[in-house]
């Protein structure tokens with residue numbers, strides 16, 4: 001395995017932006033694994049299916065073409081909620097595991113962000129970061145993001161979304177959101193994105209130093 005950076009954390013913690021900036025700085029490919037779950041959730045809804053139906057969601061996940069995701073369309077609120085619902089199903093998680101592991105095997109390394117990268121997808125990753133922030137701060141960030149996309153929605157509704165998602169993603173039996181024992185904790189509650197990125201880069205540099213000498 002090359003130099004894999006596993007970034008996990010709850011919704012709107014900043015992990016996606018950190019992953020992209022690390023990718024640019026280190027010239028490594030980045031996989032936002034949430035997009036895979038969003039694509040499955042959105043496809044189930046588009047076909048009139050029920051995201052809570054494991055068999056239907058599992059079939060959709062097995063048929064997914066991960067090379068053809070309409071990233072912009074998948075960033076909305078509805079796709080996020082559907083993603084969190086299909087993500088509880090073991091059949092869906094199993095169907096998406098191979099594509100994530102294949103990405104993690106890229107040379108000279110790769111960056112993946114999600115909920116279970118450090119614990120399930122790439123438990124042997126030499127660098128793991130668990131990014132978090134208070135629910136109120138994450139809701140503020142997500143609210144601003146959605147307004148920027150033209151979705152008019154109240155802050156309180158987004159805070160409720162975030163709390164429900166934390167509960168579902170962290171409480172499910174299959175690969176719940178969790179900090180791996182060897183993941184560095186990065187709390188971005190009081191950090192803007194530049195400071196959060198600097199802190200992430202320091203964690204990565206320390207891990208890379210250990211990895212190169214091991």
Ligand code: DC
Pocket residue numbers: 011012033034035037038080083084087113114115116117165169
């Ligand atoms: O990171 P995101 O908000 O785009 O993720 C959407 C949902 O997908 C999230 O609520 C839970 C699920 N997910 C997951 O279960 N495992 C991952 N590795 C990534 C996302």
